[in-house]
Amino acid sequence: MKRVFKGTAKELMIIIGISVLCGFAVNAYSPKGIALFGNWDTSKGVVSAKPKSHGNYFFEEIEEIQTAKEIFDRGDSLFVDARHPDAYHEGHIPGAVSLPVGRFDEMIEGFGSRYPTSTPIITYCSGRECEDSHNLARLLFTEGYTNIRIFIDGYPGWEEMGYPRE
């Protein structure tokens, strides 16, 4: 009985050990690997597993909702909504253009013909638990847009402040 228990414990350790080793090794070398510790605290910004492949991009994040409102009032930047079209139609920041990440490839041509790459852009999505605004910023950057900022509190934050919507 003791021998069986010992054998099973050894086998368990082998399976777990190989899994741990493989997990860390593949994660270290895979381009899809993630950081060992992500940011999962919304008070510290947008939650993310911190994928290594996204490390080359850096965009300014607008952390204060009032700052986004000031930019909106100045009217010199284009707000781009990264959310699903249904969410956009339910309500969005006035004047914001819908460019859902999931439909980026089919919509970027039309977007590009209307807005030159020098347009100052503010991307947003559904707040700090959503990464679409970052993904959209990266996609727009690869299309040549360089003046991009991310409004990390997104539409829920805007709505909560009671700012105008359409």
Next chain:
Amino acid sequence: MNNTFEKILQNEWLELTIRWILGTIFVAASYYKIISPENFARAVYSYDLFPGYSINLIAIIFPYMECFTGLCLILGIYHRSAAILINAMLFGFIILLSINIMRGHQFDCGCFSFNGSGNTDSVYSMLIRNVILLLMGGFVLYYKGYRKWSFQKSSR
């Protein structure tokens, strides 16, 4: 009647079928998690039960546990230990599901794919699926007879 039932439970072909089905399900379930650790980490986060520092580590290690335990069952290596781990994972998942059902929390289970916008399966069907898998895991663990087409002949 009891004798017949016991005979069925000791059937080598039944053990092989259940072991292969369970093993294949676990290997298949690990696939999306392995190719997309970022999405799986987000699914782990959506359970809203794990401390932040553990989420990425779970997303890095857990899919390989699923894959290797599944492979062990298919190939017939370390059956008992693989079945113990599989049952532990299933039991843990049932607990997670139950807690989230009780508090009415919506989440993406990230079981076989990621849809990113809430779960497609109802939590109850996930729960039933996991209980069935747990029964299968229990059967593989407690089976005493000869294990067919197995690299390791000992049935223990």
